[in-house]
Amino acid sequence: MSPPPASSADTASLRSSWRRGLTPPPDLDVVQWAERYRRLSKESSNGGRFIASRVEVARGPMLWATEPGVSKITLMACTQLLKTTCIENIAGRFIHVEPCPILGVFPKDDAAETFSKDRLAPMIRDTRVLRDLFGDAKSRDSGATLTHKQFPGGHITLVGANSPTNLAMRPIRLLVCDEIDKYPLSAGGEGSPIDLAEERQAEFKANSLTVVACSPTIAGRSAIEASYDESDQRKPFVCCPHCAAWQSMEWEQVRFDKVKVQFGVTGEIDGQTGGFVFTGVRSLDGMVSYSLNIRADVFVDGTITARKLAAQQLIVNGQLFDFAATQTVPAYSDGILVDASIAVRSNTARVKVEAFFKGSSNLGSTAGPGNFILYRDGIEILNIPASFAIFRGGPDNSLQFYLSSMAIATEEQPGAGNHTYRALHTNGQGVGGVRIFVTEFSK
Structure with a gap:
């Protein structure tokens, strides 16, 4: 029995599908893709076409996703700045241009579900090229769950960092990890969640990409800080409108x-x-x-x-008024002395010097407590014996000295000009650091 003849409509559809299959994807980086195709959802603060210049600080990280030789991107930034937008655009570009297996890792399973409902689903709905790839989720019996969505050439899976089974389930090429400082130290006792996920990139080692993002938390314990320290530590730079020099953005x-x-x-x-x-x-x-x-x-x-x-303090034609503090110079040292220099602006101005030092729990059996001394321009202006206590201790029950923390202060009228104040503790064994504050007061 011969098959029924194909209709002209079937032939046209087949020809169109054939042409689409032979057409290579556009060669676009993430910024070009986002500005051409991405549509921000109405749920966002700036709905409509994505414009990179509105979040210029995100341009660099998005370009790095297709930079030759880059296999890992660390986004350490303040909250509500660029992190999630970068992750969305990078994932969207790969889904459309270079379809591949993608894994998104979040602190917990409910965070992964929230990202799927609040960020991924609206991006697919409002970005036409993605909507065409995923199709109507309601009409697809497979590949359209809340945390696992398939598209031609790949899939995107969203998991919690607390589930070692989900982290090691599938080979992946693109790994995106959000809010990594909130991850558990170990996923079910099997090791770091990021390490477990990165092991799944072995099949794509030549062209795999990992993106980790978070705002830093506690210095020295922050996972995103550690990841940034291991990177080449790129920073956003801006051009000075006056001298045209490029400089990183610092609050100071x-x-x-x-x-x-x-x-x-x-x-x-x-x-x-x-x-x-x-x-x-x-x-x-x-x-x-x-x-x-x-x-x-x-x-x-x-x-x-x-x-x-x-005004707390008013300067008019070089004259100081109101008996108010006009400047304060602080300085700190871990050693036994510290210097602070101040430019006094009037012969009638007064300067208050405050100094502090940290004590020690044990100075040894022969050490004396010493003195805490203040100098101005090499001249001693205050000398106070240190406070201490004596007790017996140690294996031989010998005398021990306990050096207490101490604060001293003095006030003087040094005259206009540059002056250097020094705080020195003469006991070199038990001082845990010296701090000084030099404050100028008008009149």
Whole structure:
């Protein structure tokens, strides 16, 4: 019995499928793929087309995913910045352009399910090329579970880091691990969850990729910090608008300039990590008023007009007023002495020096307690005997000295100019560190 003749529609469909099968995937990196195809879901804060310049700091990590020689990417960043977006775009690009087995690891199984429902499913729904690959989940009896989804050429599986069976279940090429500082130290007693998952990349060793992401937690105990330390430690750089030099973004270098208040506000700026320079603070609408509280040094190039002006300390034409603290210089050393230099700006200014040291539980049987001494420019200005206690101990029940922690302070009028203050403890055996604070007060 001969088969029925094919209809023209069947022939056209077969021809179209044949052409699609012969067409190579687009050669795109993650940034190009995301800007061409990715659509952010309406559940996100910025729905619509993905624009890399809105999260410029994420551009580099996304480009590294296709950089020759890169097999592992460590994303150590603050919360709500770039980590999950990078993971989504990297996974989306590989699903579409280089389909392969993918494993996503999360702290627990419920976190994996939440990612599937809140992040992966909306990305598939709103990104057409992914929606076409996965099809209608309701019409597929297999390959469409909450944590395991199949697509032509591969699959994506989402598991918790606490399940060694799921971590070692399938060979994978792309491994993405989110919030790794929340992983257990061992998955069911079988070892590190990341190590177990990376073992499944053996079949794809030549082109495998691992992405780990998290915000750092406790220094010295953070898994993402340890992973970053083992990497080449790349950082995001920005171009200075004035000198065109490229520099990494550090909070100590942040300065606010040309601040304009358009509407009535009550604001508070904390400048304890660094002073702020305002060259123009004004209200654009004369009908509104505002209050601005600044805890920092403020330098005004022009005039200030205000109904009420209060300052902890005011400098006008080089004169200091208000009997307030104008600057503080701290210094610390693990040894027995520490220096702090300060530029005193007025002959009438007073300087307060405070010094502290940590004691020791045992100075030995022959050591004396020593003295705690303050110097200014090499001249002794305060000498206090250390506080100590004597007790008997050790194998021979000999006399032992206990050196207590101690704080001393003095105040003087050294005159204008540069001055160096030194705190020194003469007992070199039992001092656990010396700290000094030098504060200038007006008048």
